[in-house]
Amino acid sequence: MTRLRFVMPGYLHEATFKGDIKSVLRWINLDRTEDRVNAIPETSEKMDTSLIQVAAIGCQAALVTLLLQLGADIDYRNNAGQTAISLVIIRSPFASAEDRNEVVRLLLIWGASFFSNSDSSRESFVCRARNDCQHELADLLESELGGRRCEIVNLSPRPELNGKTCVADEYLPGSNQYRVTLETKSKEALILDPENMRRRDRTPQDCGCYIEFRNGRTIRHNFDSSEDCQAFVSALNRGEARPAVTEEAEARAEQAAAELLAELGLDGPPSGVRTGDEQAGKPKKKKGGKKKKKKK
Template sequence: MVSSLLTCRAAKQRREDDGDTSSEYYHDVCLALAQVEKEVGEDWDGETVLEDNRQPAIVMPDHILKAALRGDIKLVLRWINADRTEDRLNAITRPENFSATILFLATRNNHLMLMTLLLQLGADADSRTSKCISAIGILFSDVTFEEGDVSPRVRLLMSWGATFIHDERKHRLSMAREWGYHKLADLLESELGGRRCEIVNHSSRPDLNGKTCVADEYLPSSNQYKVTLETKSKDVLVLSPDNLKRRDRTPQDCGYYVEFKNGRTIRHDFDSNEDCQAFVAALNNNGETQPAVTEESETAAEQAAAELLAELELDDSPTVPDSPTVPSSGCKAKKSKKKKGGKKKRK
């Protein structure tokens, strides 16, 4: 939290030094700073030691930045797993690329499967760049809306507990409505919209209690949610908020599991959370800590990565978006053609 405070203060000061006090980005930074100051204490003197047990973030090498931008699951996971004694999962880009995480890069470039695998491993869904932008925050920007539907990525992050700060939520959802995402905005304005939930206190169907679901749609006329059960049958029900309790996905309790094996992703669905948890525990050696890698295995992994890079003939100048509204040329996705009658650009 302390590092977030310092990051937001520095980002705000940079914009003010540049004379930018009216842009959307400056507005977002101010909102983020206000929230962090509220949690840390606005009168913190910058010197008193506050509790922050996190280790300094690992800086990812350039070839991993490039791999994340293009959604190269195999290379990214191989690098993360090469040394589990380091928190490579939440590694960040160099400061000149705004200290973005792999999850942020995958989210920005619409790599949904890589996002899922990172979250399953325990990636921080709420981490922010040095410009105070979170993974879910970058989706609610003009440039991302212009590129296509953001709903699947938003729903995935929400089910894993991603959050907006209070005032930021209002601003982002207002932008979503301007771009025609009314259904998504309605969903996220509700308390449990998009969240993974546990069914509770269902008297007429006690067999449902304890099962999990995702609140896919909010029905304002009846103040109920249309939910999809996390079972193989994926039954759809309409439930009252009184019968739902938020239960975010975690690496140990993810509801379903996506396995990456032999270059392919395989989704596993289960009839109960207990079955899912047992499956995950078995994959993780029943919860035992992964053994530390040896110097030889690390060298072999790096050599394999270097060989793959040589085959791909990648350039040496990776870039990431420098603001939520102005993407760099190295990161912007190719626009898809929109059908007639689709979303209109806001004026």
């Protein structure tokens, strides 16, 4: 096994586990020529777990997404041969089933692999999910395209959807079909046969949607097509100025963040992503200090 060369400072392991996005991104951006996004701990006591593995164990979905967008190795295996997806399934006992489910689905969309004859095998994941009474997740993991991002192909009833991407949210064993959600702003739900789906994992250049961390919060950008998303990411990579974002447009983008869990087959706002409603409900800080009395 090839050991990753760059090491993270001690404080960053805890910051990553807790989902401190600001601290993690600040450290990574100190020198983008170094492979900091795939850094490992300073000591071997933590089994050489990479940043994305630590974020996955902590069930920090927003941070996991940001690391993947920056090029984190989703299939990196630590000293015990474990990957990010195996760690979140096996080593997140204190996380809720909902949070674990969210991160597992996220990693599947980005192409997390299974490795036979190990803790990272498909059979191991299915067994653990069933033991935890997560039978829907077990069915998803057991199926070939369950949880995966796919491209729609050869769909003669609706040819306009051919080439569009979707996420297989649920496997329907009775009919051997998938309930999918289109990766468009409409988020249309469909039932598709496996022969109309071709796996197309998310990549940093083709990520389907884009999570941005700005002004201390995460904002999700949705697109009507994969081409629009790729153009957006390409513009960012070239350092081109972003289009002006009004408060109204930003509020819409934040509201769209609430749809992330719908895409993952869950309810509620994703971990680390605040919606417009939460911003509106945030209490205002009162100015401290007593008023000075005027002298007569």
